[in-house]
Amino acid sequence: MGPLLEVKNLKKHFSVNKGSIFNKNVGTLKAVDDVSFEVYKGETLGLVGESGCGKSTAGRCILRLIEPTEGEISFEGRDLRALNAKDIRRARKDLQMVFQDPYASLNPRMKVRDIISEPILLHGITRGREVQNRVAKLLDVVGLAPYHADRYAHEFSGGQRQRIGIARALAVEPKLVVCDEPVSALDVSIQAQVINLMEDLQREFDLTFIFIAHDLSVVHHISDRVAVMYLGRVVEIAGYSELYKNSQHPYTKALLSAIPVANPKLKKERIVLKGDVMSPIDLPPGCNFHNRCPHAAAVCKETAPVLKDIGNGHKVACHMI
Ligand code: SF4
Numbered sequence: 001m002g003p004l005l006e007v008k009n010l011k012k013h014f015s016v017n018k019g020s021i022f023n024k025n026v027g028t029l030k031a032v033d034d035v036s037f038e039v040y041k042g043e044t045l046g047l048v049g050e051s052g053c054g055k056s057t058a059g060r061c062i063l064r065l066i067e068p069t070e071g072e073i074s075f076e077g078r079d080l081r082a083l084n085a086k087d088i089r090r091a092r093k094d095l096q097m098v099f100q101d102p103y104a105s106l107n108p109r110m111k112v113r114d115i116i117s118e119p120i121l122l123h124g125i126t127r128g129r130e131v132q133n134r135v136a137k138l139l140d141v142v143g144l145a146p147y148h149a150d151r152y153a154h155e156f157s158g159g160q161r162q163r164i165g166i167a168r169a170l171a172v173e174p175k176l177v178v179c180d181e182p183v184s185a186l187d188v189s190i191q192a193q194v195i196n197l198m199e200d201l202q203r204e205f206d207l208t209f210i211f212i213a214h215d216l217s218v219v220h221h222i223s224d225r226v227a228v229m230y231l232g233r234v235v236e237i238a239g240y241s242e243l244y245k246n247s248q249h250p251y252t253k254a255l256l257s258a259i260p261v262a263n264p265k266l267k268k269e270r271i272v273l274k275g276d277v278m279s280p281i282d283l284p285p286g287c288n289f290h291n292r293c294p295h296a297a298a299v300c301k302e303t304a305p306v307l308k309d310i311g312n313g314h315k316v317a318c319h320m321i
Contacts, residue, residue: 001040001041002077003038003039003040004039004040004041004075004076004175004176004208005038005039005062005073005074005075005176005208005210006038006039006072006073006074007035007036007037007038007058007062007071007072007073007074008036008071008072008073008074009034009035009036009070009071009072010032010034010035010036010058010061010062010068010070010071010072010073011030011032011033011034011035011068011069011070011071012030012031012032012054012057012058012061012066012068012069013028013029013030013031013033013069014028014029014031015027015028015029016028016029016281027281027282028281028282029280029281030232030280030283031054031057031232031280032054032057032058032061032068032232033054033231033232033233034071034233035054035058035071035229035232035233035234036234036307037227037234037237039176039208039210040208041175041206041208042202042206042207042208043208043209043224043225044202044208044209044210044211044219044222044223044224044225045209045210045211045223045224045225045226045227046211046212046213046216046219046222046223046225046226046227046240047059047210047211047212047213047226047227047229048212048213048214048215048216048219048226048227048228048229048255049214049228049229049230050214050230050277051214052231052277052280053229053230053231053232054229054231054232054233055212055214055229056100056180056181056212058229059097059178059180059210059212060097060178060180061073062080062095062178062210063092063095063097063178064080064081064083064088065097068081075091075094075095075176076094076175078091090123092172093123093125093172093173093174094174094175094176095174095175095176095177095178096169096170096172096174096176096177096178097169097177097178097179097180098162098165098166098169098177098178098179098180098182099165099180099182100180100181100182100184100185101185102158102159102161102162102164102165102185102186103158103161103185105165106153106161106164106165106168107153108152108153108154109152110152110153111149111150111151111152112135112139112144112148112149112150112151112152112153112164113132113135113149113150115153115164115168116135116138116139116149116164116167116168116171117131117132117134117135117171118168119168119171119172120134120135120171120172123172125171125172125173132149134171135149135171136149138167138170138171139167141167141170141201141204142163142164142166142167142170142197142201143163143197144160144163144164144167148160157190158185158186158187158190159186159187159190159193159194162182162183162186162194163194163197165182166182166194166197166198166201170201170205170207173205174207175207175208176207176208176209176210177207177208177209177210178209178210178212179198179209179210179211179212180212181212181213181214182194182198182211183195183213183218184213184214184218191218195218195221195222198211198222199221199222209222211223215255215258215259216228216255216256216258216259217258217259217260219240220240220259223240224239224240225237225238225239225240225243225313226238226239226240226243228243228249228251228252228255230251230288230289231277231278231280231283231288231289232280232283232288233288233304233317234307234315234317235249235251235252235289235316235317235318236248236249236251236252236314236315236316236317237307237314237315238312238313238314238315239312239313239314242312242313242314243256243314244256246314248310248314248316248318248321249316249317249318249321250271250289250293250294250295250318251273251289251292251293253271254271254272254273257269257270257271258270258271273292274292275291275292276291276292277292278291284301285301285302285303285304286299286300286301286302286303286304287300287301287303287304287305287317287318287319288304295320297319297320299319300319303319304317305317305318305319308321
């Protein structure tokens with residue numbers, strides 16, 4: 001079976017302007033630069049990297065919440081980039097997003113009932129009394145009580161708000177949900193609850209997830225495969241166990257070394273990267289990681305490595321592999 005979602009050579013570049021009168025172009029920020037990956041039905045693809053690596057921008061481009069600069073996005077074989085504004089709104093019934101900040105993503109002036117029923121009505125999922133039955137069912141599914149429907153978003157904790165955001169995303173029975181750092185604004189104790197809830201919902205509703213996070217420990221349990229991004233590019237992609245046991249890219253190795261181990265007897269050496277992430281504006285040629293990489297050679301400063309298939313569904317972008 002082919003992939004549910006196929007992203008090919010996706011680019012999102014922003015021009016950087018300066019000056020209030022002439023607004024002169026002073027450079028280009030390549031937030032997403034030639035990113036390709038597939039997502040298969042029923043799986044979770046973790047999209048991982050430091051802040052500013054382009055993972056959230058890539059997620060928003062897929063849903064066409066922002067317009068990509070170049071590239072192909074195909075969902076169930078349909079070219080999403082070819083859809084007009086009306087058709088893309090219709091397509092969003094199948095493609096939903098759970099946002100990072102549960103405090104900012106819910107309208108504080110709306111009752112929970114209206115927040116969840118809005119997309120149901122918009123997409124004509126059901127009408128009349130059935131809408132309220134559906135809201136009650138969705139609240140139940142995400143672990144909230146029926147009386148919560150008559151409260152406002154500001155009356156809830158961060159974890160509860162994220163549950164409301166998830167209920168709203170599920171209200172239209174989507175096929176693919178892009179979860180944009182859905183737990184990073186939550187306390188660690190609540191993070192596990194929300195991730196467990198998402199896993200349960202995935203099984204129950206046959207959902208496919210792209211789960212965006214800034215470290216591998218968050219996507220650890222939920223991801224079937226993981227794509228690691230660094231400064232706008234995917235540097236490594238593999239099944240989670242393959243990546244965990246056989247990571248090849250120096251950046252992935254550093255990320256993996258930062259995952260805490262539960263067993264205090266197991267000694268794990270933390271790889272601390274030297275140097276800072278380069279400015280994403282007008283990046284020099286070559287590998288974007290070369291100024292921090294312990295294995296960098298002359299070729300790394302001249303030519304950008306492309307993703308190479310090394311077997312077992314594992315791809316790496318590094319000249320030394
Ligand atoms: Fe390091 Fe070169 Fe590989 Fe980039 S291409 S990760 S700089 S060895």
